[in-house]
Amino acid sequence: MEPETPEGKRRFIQAQQRRQIRQELEKRYQDIKEEAL
Known part of the structure; x- marks a missing residue:
C-alpha cells in the first residue's frame, strides 16, 4: 500500500x-x- 500524494510518498x-x-x-550494536x- 503506497500513498499517492507527494507528501505521503516522502513520509x-x-x-x-x-x-x-x-x-x-x-546489528552493529549486537556485534x-x-x-x-
Whole structure:
C-alpha cells in the first residue's frame, strides 16, 4: 500500500529509511556487544 500524494510518498520513504538505519544500528550494536564479552 503506497500513498499517492507527494507528501505521503516522502513520509513513506523516510519511514522506510529510518527503519533500515535502525536495523543497521541494532546489528552493529549486537556485534559490538558480542566483541566486548
